Amino acid sequence: MDLRFLKQPQARSIFLGHLRLVGFCLTAGLLLTLALSYVLSRISASHETVLRTSILARNLSDSLLSGDQRATQNMILNSGQDKNLRSLTVFNQLGNAIYSWENGNLINTEHIAPVVPAAHTWQRFHLNSLETSVPILDRETLKGEVILRESLTPLHDRLLLQLMLGLLASIFIALPAALVLTRRRMALLDPVLELATVAEQAATLGDYSLRAATDSEKQLGNLTMHFNLMLARMEAWENDMRSESVEQRAAESRLSILDNHDSVTKLPNRHYFHRLITHSVEDAVERQELMALMFIDLDHFRRISDRYGYDVCDQLLASLALRLSEVLRSTDTLCRVGADEFAAVLPDIDHLDTVRKLAERLIVAMQQPFNANGRQHAITCSIGIACCPLHTHEQRLLLQHADQALKAAKLAGRNVWRLYDPNQMSRPQLQAS
16 A cells, blocks of 8 residues: 555644544444443353252252252252352251352361351352352242352453454554545545635735646535635625624623522522622712712522522512612612612612611612412511711722621511621620521
């Protein structure tokens, strides 16, 4: 076989790719065949062992009933001639070992622990052996049990030999197959490589007047014609790409809006809230204007979730989000920051009374029942409030103060609001909550 085509850089990479692909397919087929062979061999070994042990158990039943110990020992010794047999133990109906064979000899049974004879046949596969138990029956009466252990080493050795031979055969098949596939691929790629040369020159020199030679043999159909047409329209395409870039930025902007809003309530989500509170605190401190932060926690909302499921909860969350938004001012921003937690950012507060009134209105609004799936649900909320720069100039402390106020509202029995009070919030019992 002429191997000069392998001198091309593309040919080497294609050859290696084909070699890996063919090798993988052959190896996968080999492993699948061996796995199937192993399973079938284990099934066959299992059936054969059960049959052989059953025959032995029937023969032992007669000798045990007649009390012929010599015949029993001869049967055990004859069974021990199987080179794959590791051990054979006979138990009486009380579960005590009466005969045991191992490594070619009958051994003392005193050290063998008693067992509970089973009235049915069972098998256990170990790492390198197969253990089989067959009951010794006299008609329907359990007279004992035969436990036989056979080695699976010959089966494993046979599979290993098949694996080695299969891998060796795969190597001899993969090399010529990869060479043949590579040669055929390179013959098909020659016209494409010529086009690639023209494309590289056009991209390097920026000269879109270059044209590829016409494909007289029509190996690539109309590809050459379309390639030349592509060069002629390159400048127009660049303008189209600029337009697409503008549209893409607009799409990314729309996606950004979706990423910052909760899909259930359509409210701004936790990510948006953290950016908003950062800017709000900075503006309040810079302008010396009062702003407030409300943490709104739904009371015992998890009970509704556990009882009615997520669909009902989603309907309720959407309804209460709408109700809370209707109470708040148009300049306020309500965000969903947790499963049953909301946060409201209230900028440009002229007086604390405004915050108190809004909080009271929110509590009253939530006391009206909500409808979901034809059922009314009573939902209340607890509200914790902190203000900037009245209580702190730092965002971290503002969040902490609002959370402490929320805990105070919960300690007060829920369904109430609390404004942060540094004197009351420092009580030990409140800090522990």
